[in-house]
Amino acid sequence: MPRLTAVPFALFAPYNPVVQLMGDFNDWQPVDMTRQDDGWWVTEVQLPDGEHHYKFHVQSLSPWAVGQWVDVGDPRATRVDSMAGETSVIRVVDGQVRLDDYSWQHDDKPLPADEDLVIYELHIGNFSGAEGEIGTYNGAVEKLDYLTRLGINAVELMPLGEFPGDISWGYNPRFPFAPESIYGSTADLKRLVDECHARGIRVILDMVWNHTDQDCPLAQIDYKYWYHEENPDPAEMQWGSKLDYSHWDEHLNLNPAREFARDCMLHWIDTYHIDGIRFDATYAIKNFDVLQWFREQVKGHAAFKPFILIAEHVPEDPTITQPTGPMDAAWHDSFAHCSQTLARDEAFSLDDLMNVLDPRRQGYSGAVNVINYIASHDHEWPMRILGEDGIFGDQAFRRLQLLYGLLMTAPGIPMLWMGSEFGEYEEKTLEARKLHWELLGNGHNQELFDYVASLIRLRRECNALNTSGTNMEFILEDPERQLLAFKRWDEGGCIAVVVANLADKYLGEVEVTVPADGVWHEWTHNYDCPAEGGVLRDQLAESEIKVYVNTW
Numbered sequence: 001m002p003r004l005t006a007v008p009f010a011l012f013a014p015y016n017p018v019v020q021l022m023g024d025f026n027d028w029q030p031v032d033m034t035r036q037d038d039g040w041w042v043t044e045v046q047l048p049d050g051e052h053h054y055k056f057h058v059q060s061l062s063p064w065a066v067g068q069w070v071d072v073g074d075p076r077a078t079r080v081d082s083m084a085g086e087t088s089v090i091r092v093v094d095g096q097v098r099l100d101d102y103s104w105q106h107d108d109k110p111l112p113a114d115e116d117l118v119i120y121e122l123h124i125g126n127f128s129g130a131e132g133e134i135g136t137y138n139g140a141v142e143k144l145d146y147l148t149r150l151g152i153n154a155v156e157l158m159p160l161g162e163f164p165g166d167i168s169w170g171y172n173p174r175f176p177f178a179p180e181s182i183y184g185s186t187a188d189l190k191r192l193v194d195e196c197h198a199r200g201i202r203v204i205l206d207m208v209w210n211h212t213d214q215d216c217p218l219a220q221i222d223y224k225y226w227y228h229e230e231n232p233d234p235a236e237m238q239w240g241s242k243l244d245y246s247h248w249d250e251h252l253n254l255n256p257a258r259e260f261a262r263d264c265m266l267h268w269i270d271t272y273h274i275d276g277i278r279f280d281a282t283y284a285i286k287n288f289d290v291l292q293w294f295r296e297q298v299k300g301h302a303a304f305k306p307f308i309l310i311a312e313h314v315p316e317d318p319t320i321t322q323p324t325g326p327m328d329a330a331w332h333d334s335f336a337h338c339s340q341t342l343a344r345d346e347a348f349s350l351d352d353l354m355n356v357l358d359p360r361r362q363g364y365s366g367a368v369n370v371i372n373y374i375a376s377h378d379h380e381w382p383m384r385i386l387g388e389d390g391i392f393g394d395q396a397f398r399r400l401q402l403l404y405g406l407l408m409t410a411p412g413i414p415m416l417w418m419g420s421e422f423g424e425y426e427e428k429t430l431e432a433r434k435l436h437w438e439l440l441g442n443g444h445n446q447e448l449f450d451y452v453a454s455l456i457r458l459r460r461e462c463n464a465l466n467t468s469g470t471n472m473e474f475i476l477e478d479p480e481r482q483l484l485a486f487k488r489w490d491e492g493g494c495i496a497v498v499v500a501n502l503a504d505k506y507l508g509e510v511e512v513t514v515p516a517d518g519v520w521h522e523w524t525h526n527y528d529c530p531a532e533g534g535v536l537r538d539q540l541a542e543s544e545i546k547v548y549v550n551t552w
Contacts, residue, residue, distance in 0.1 A: 055074075058220075150449070496547060
């Protein structure tokens with residue numbers, strides 16, 4: 001006779017008249033659950049060791065199905081079997097409910113502070129694996145040594161909440177507590193995070209809290225309790241069922257949507273040891289009070305580890321970041337747009353470029369408040385943009401090096417979109433598209449990778465260029481020659497002078513006023529350049545950027 005374990009099941013559905021449980025353990029015949037005063041329906045089932053699939057059988061209160069019976073997965077399921085009708089899965093081992101048997105190995109490894117981050121945004125499904133295959137958590141682990149060679153120390157994973165179907169960017173979460181199963185097991189995901197930590201790489205998770213997939217269990221159970229009955233956003237910003245954070249249940253004295261989102265975030269911190277959250281579409285959420293409440297809940301819970309909260313807030317609003325706003329940092333979308341305008345050699349304003357290079361000019365309090373990037377999942381790869389404009393070969397790679405030179409020397413936390421560091425060019429699409437890793441066999445592409453890696457190394461080694469301070473001053477502005485220079489420095493005396501030829505034409509000799517005479521080391525070509533009478537003289541080729549660091 002197999003040993004049986006009393007396993008509790010619960011569903012929060014405070015106003016639904018009837019809730020029942022059904023599963024493979026009772027031949028999918030619904031059995032009644034008991035409603036508690038706190039709005040939770042509960043029951044207990046004696047189960048043997050093994051995996052068990054279940055759903056809830058609920059009398060719906062959603063407007064289109066009032067009084068009708070619906071079968072739904074557990075909104076808080078930590079595992080979902082999408083191949084078995086999106087059934088929720090619970091696992092019993094040795095008389096205990098266990099998600100998996102993974103044992104964490106690297107929780108003691110030191111991780112970088114926010115101001116030291118260089119972020120790499122990636123999509124698990126497209127990052128690894130052969131053409132025609134969906135990438136996996138284990139496939140991403142196999143690429144971690146590559147990311148270490150690149151020099152990044154944080155990955156930002158696009159949303160992982162279980163979504164319908166096999167291919168998605170993840171912005172339509174249906175079961176936000178459960179990681180997408182097409183990418184592998186929960187233990188595989190834990191191993192990915194653990195192996196990142198072993199290499200000193202933080203893991204930031206992109207999460208969607210403006211909306212859910214329209215067929216999320218919450219929407220089928222009691223739509224108006226969780227969501228806005230009428231979506232208040234413009235049509236172009238309606239991406240699913242919009243969570244209603246203003247709804248207050250006066251009988252139970254709680255805000256259901258807030259608590260559901262909070263509990264999910266804490267679950268990912270506790271279960272998967274993530275080191276930060278990127279909040280999707282905070283402009284659509286709009287409510288800074290809600291985001292501040294999330295901040296207090298999450299930061300308090302993750303008090304003993306570095307943890308960053310990042311907003312995607314477009315159009316930009318610096319007040320969403322600290323010290324006045326709820327988020328630590330925000331995606332610096334104007335940096336990307338200005339960079340791509342510069343890459344295309346379109347008419348651009350030098351003032352606009354200076355504004356994005358120095359975020360204080362846009363109202364941000366400090367460098368750590370912006371995430372600078374040239375491309376992201378919301379933008380085409382820069383190489384594709386150049387190709388669409390007929391810019392190829394040497395000219396294209398020169399322009400990319402210019403953009404990366406600015407990205408890695410400007411104040412702010414830099415972020416790379418996967419593949420852009422070696423010149424990926426694939427068209428952006430919601431379908432599965434693999435990175436062209438074979439491009440690294442080409443001279444130009446490998447040189448671009450090496451250049452970006454060396455920039456990251458310079459940024460990490462030269463204190464004047466990291467994000468810990470906002471010390472920056474423009475020292476040369478020449479719109480006619482499209483020449484720009486700025487200096488950055490730290491309190492210990494390290495000074496970096498960055499000189500950029502923004503035009504794709506040979507500029508010849510340039511003169512730049514520097515803080516002191518002496519030998520300055522030009523980093524991009526590895527040579528010494530003397531400064532006399534407070535002037536440094538050198539030459540700039542097409543779309544060339546040079547970085548001079550004092551050597552005394």
